[in-house]
Amino acid sequence: MGPDLLGRVLVRRLDDGTRLAARIVETEAYEPEDPASHSFRGLTPRNAVMFGPAGHLYVYFTYGMHHCMNVVTGPTGEGSAVLLRAAEPLLGIDTMRVFRRREGVRDLCAGPAMLCQAFGVERPFDGADLVIGRDLWIAEGDPISAARIATGPRIGIRVGLEHPWRFIVMDDPFVSAVPRRPKLTRSGRTGPSTR
DNA sequence: CATATGATCCGCT
């Protein structure tokens, strides 16, 4: 499901009618048996939406200032979701600039928290139904062939690194920054070098 | 009640 969201388009309609849209180029999958997943330790008020039906949005707040959004994927009761990490801005770019307080198009949606900020998605959207939603939904977009999808370790976690569940569109300039170097010894590269 | 921690970003070096 993680790779299936690549190429699809996240769309938001603001109250004033303004439309925001961005093409998803980077995702990460989180499964219930995976210690890095918020669902790993069972259902809590915070992660309850993860255990609900697929197609809904799980929004969480972290680091005291950032929001991130996930698309729930598994059946009710399972606790699976896909984190939306980066996207290519398509519509409403000027509005995104205001929300983000950044000018560069590449600085608008190049990270999970940036994406949320660019779309104005915060806790109130937790549990939103993306299938029938009129304010936030996901359009089909253009599918990405498997040959153009690269995988690698997920970012910003300290457990579950054995699962290569980060999915990116190969050579796409809108993917988020490469992770903090795990620990370089001399020279050489680490992680999925995609830029 | 108290405290530790984080699926991050940004500014400064």
Place this chain on the structure above:
DNA sequence: GCGGATCATATGA
């Protein structure tokens, strides 16, 4: 490349 910002959430006393 590093560390600060900044607080909801979960967990233990």
